[in-house]
Amino acid sequence: ETGVTQTPRHLVMGMTNKKSLKCEQHLGHNAMYWYKQSAKKPLELMFVYSLEERVENNSVPSRFSPECPNSSHLFLHLHTLQPEDSALYLCASSQGGLAESTDTQYFGPGTRLTVL
Amino acid sequence: GNSVTQMEGPVTLSEEAFLTINCTYTATGYPSLFWYVQYPGEGLQLLLKATKADDKGSNKGFEATYRKETTSFHLEKGSVQVSDSAVYFCALSPPGYSTLTFGKGTMLLVSP
Numbered sequence: 695e696t697g698v699t700q701t702p703r704h705l706v707m708g709m710t711n712k713k714s715l716k717c718e719q720h721l722g723h724n725a726m727y728w729y730k731q732s733a734k735k736p737l738e739l740m741f742v743y744s745l746e747e748r749v750e751n752n753s754v755p756s757r758f759s760p761e762c763p764n765s766s767h768l769f770l771h772l773h774t775l776q777p778e779d780s781a782l783y784l785c786a787s788s789q790g791g792l793a794e795s796t797d798t799q800y801f802g803p804g805t806r807l808t809v810l
Numbered sequence: 811g812n813s814v815t816q817m818e819g820p821v822t823l824s825e826e827a828f829l830t831i832n833c834t835y836t837a838t839g840y841p842s843l844f845w846y847v848q849y850p851g852e853g854l855q856l857l858l859k860a861t862k863a864d865d866k867g868s869n870k871g872f873e874a875t876y877r878k879e880t881t882s883f884h885l886e887k888g889s890v891q892v893s894d895s896a897v898y899f900c901a902l903s904p905p906g907y908s909t910l911t912f913g914k915g916t917m918l919l920v921s922p
Contacts, residue, residue: 696855725908736814737854737899737912750909784853788908795903796842796861799910801853 697721700785700802708810709775715805717768717785724791726768727799728760731782743768744792775809782806812837816900816913823890823920831885831916833874833900841902843867843876843883844910848897857885857898895920 697720707713719726728740742750743762757779759771768785782804788797816833823829835841842861846854858867863878872887883900900913 696853698853700853727909734914736914737910739909739911742909786854790908792908793906794908795905796859797903797908798844798856798859799854799908801846801855803851803853 696800696802698785698787698800698802700783700805702805703803704806704808706808706810707772707775709777711775712771712773714772715770715783715785715807717770717802719766719768719785719787719800719802721787721789721800722765723787723789723800724765725788725794725797726762726765727786727788728768728770729784729786731784731804737784741770742792749792772807775807777809780807780809812841812902812904812911814900814902814911814913816898816916819897819915819917821916821918823918825892825920825922826889827920829885829887829890829894829918831898831900831918833883833885833913835881835883835900835902837881837902837904837911839905840878841904843874844901844903845872845874845883845885846899846901846912848899848915850896854899890918890920892920892922894918 761769786799845857860867860876
């Protein structure tokens, strides 16, 4: 138990569906991250939020829409996804802000997404 | 740009064997270096880290030394256990920036 929870753990959706992934951190951290983990590829950073402001969008298609309503919660809204978006989506948090390069990131267990 | 290269897996060992997983990096300045581990069905968790040159990170019998001259951060363990079977990720964060760049991961399989 890392103090970062993600729901749902598994999600199957059609290409026309709209769904949301939820992440919650119980650690009092200031920065939160979304990563995509695909088979045979390195983890890809998607979005970074620091103190509830989006500070990085790593060239992610607009069919992925993040939301950070407060420092403990992070959402990833999904719509009109493609089969190649099937992957494990990991949320992480770290204590400091974006400038703290020595900080440890704490990861949730991920949401396994399958797009049909 | 920043990049991390680690050896392809899977690495298959017998229990009590010596483990080395190679990791090299490309970055400007002095990044912080990390090893994360992912057990089946779980997210990543920090195994160890080093934040400046010549530092040695260690945890649970694993060690890695930050070598600036060879831009490397190889992971070692003297005697592996079946419970060490997992995927190991080398990663870096550049100076003044918390975002991580990961290698592709190395799967370790330890048999009794």
